[in-house]
Amino acid sequence: MNGTGVSGRYRIGKAFRFEAAHFLPGLPAGHQCARMHGHSYAVEFVLAAYRLVPPGFVTDFGDLAPVKQLIDSTLDHRVLNDLLPVAPTSENVAAWLAGWFVEQVEPSLPGRLVSVRVSETQSSWAEFVLEDR
Ligand SMILES: Nc1nc2c(c(=O)[nH]1)N=C([C@H](O)[C@H](O)COP(=O)(O)OP(=O)(O)OP(=O)(O)O)CN2
Numbered sequence: 295m296n297g298t299g300v301s302g303r304y305r306i307g308k309a310f311r312f313e314a315a316h317f318l319p320g321l322p323a324g325h326q327c328a329r330m331h332g333h334s335y336a337v338e339f340v341l342a343a344y345r346l347v348p349p350g351f352v353t354d355f356g357d358l359a360p361v362k363q364l365i366d367s368t369l370d371h372r373v374l375n376d377l378l379p380v381a382p383t384s385e386n387v388a389a390w391l392a393g394w395f396v397e398q399v400e401p402s403l404p405g406r407l408v409s410v411r412v413s414e415t416q417s418s419w420a421e422f423v424l425e426d427r
């Protein structure tokens with residue numbers, strides 16, 4: 295029980311930013327995104343848990359520091375086409391980050407990753423939602 299008398303689960307989110315360039319192959323000739331261009335990317339990780347760990351955390355926000363380290367060392371001011379094995383759309387960047395996190399970081403944390411959202415612009419976003427979490 296969580297002491298509130300209602301059932302549910304907790305979710306937390308932490309946001310990150312990076313600058314990167316990309317182009318999207320396979321688009322019709324003349325499509326603006328087929329040309330090399332850059333974005334100020336915004337990323338949000340969401341973790342969830344049914345029970346909190348002391349003092350009342352899903353996961354300490356500070357334990358998500360490896361995400362910032364990965365972003366700063368691997369994605370920031372890079373060409374995303376050089377890094378991902380697939381076209382660097384927002385969807386694919388979100389899934390790539392989620393896969394890395396589940397494999398490398400999540401095993402040592404109490405919370406579970408439920409989604410990663412990636413925005414290339416202020417008006418658009420794509421999300422990878424993990425199932426059965
Ligand atoms: N589903 C997706 N569609 C598009 C993606 C994507 O990752 N997933 N990416 C692009 C391009 O990267 C493009 O740079 C961003 O597209 P868009 O939002 O259309 O960019 P604009 O700056 O033109 O946005 P406006 O708000 O219309 O000015 C394309 N599609």
Ligand SMILES: [Zn+2]
Binds near residue numbers: 316327331
């Ligand atoms: Zn783009």
